[in-house]
Amino acid sequence: MSAAASEEIEIIEKAKSLLGEDYVPNDDEEYMNKRQQAYFQMLLLEWKRSIHSAAGQTLQSLASGPIREPDLNDRASSETDWGIELRTRDRQRKLISKIDSALRRIDQGEYGYCEVTGDPIGLKRLIARPVATMTVEAQEAHERREKISRDD
Structure with missing residues (x-):
């Protein structure tokens, strides 16, 4: 196991002990307090770990051998x-x-916090999309500008 992976596991365990089993951020708390940051850090690390695991399974499947289907349709x-x-x-x-x-x-x-406006992104949006970097409004404006420039 790499040093980075063991460090991530340590962070996840620390976050779980800080948060408890069923903690979910809510609007009654101060926005982006330590507990919320630990929650999102744990969520992101778990997501990353699951992606690495799936990628490892794909590599194992690829390494198990080339596709040698006798029928051309099956091979395709x-x-x-x-x-x-x-x-x-x-x-x-x-x-x-x-x-x-x-x-x-x-x-x-x-x-x-939004990278464009500096406003809070919002807990519901971050729970739905933990990698979000913009508020919904800023994202919509960005997508409109992108669509306009693409149409030109």
Whole structure:
């Protein structure tokens, strides 16, 4: 096990002991207090760990042998399935960089605040999308600008 992985496990265990088993952030607390930060840090680390686990399973399946289906249709179907699986893993690889960025923002005390406006992103949005970097309004404005520039 790598030093980074053991450090992540240690952080998760520390967060679990701080939070208790059934803690969920709520609006009655001070926004982005230590307990909420620990909750999101644990959530992000668990998500990252599950992605790494799934990627490891994919690698094991790939290493178990090449596709050697005798029927051309079966082979084409298998290759299509593998292509989808590999694209999924590529998207998850990109997601890991977003998770790492969110973890850095937690360490720097910037997590939970919009990178455009500086306003709180909101607990419901962060629970739904822990890697969010903008408020819903800022994200919508960003997507409108992106669509307009794409249409030009």
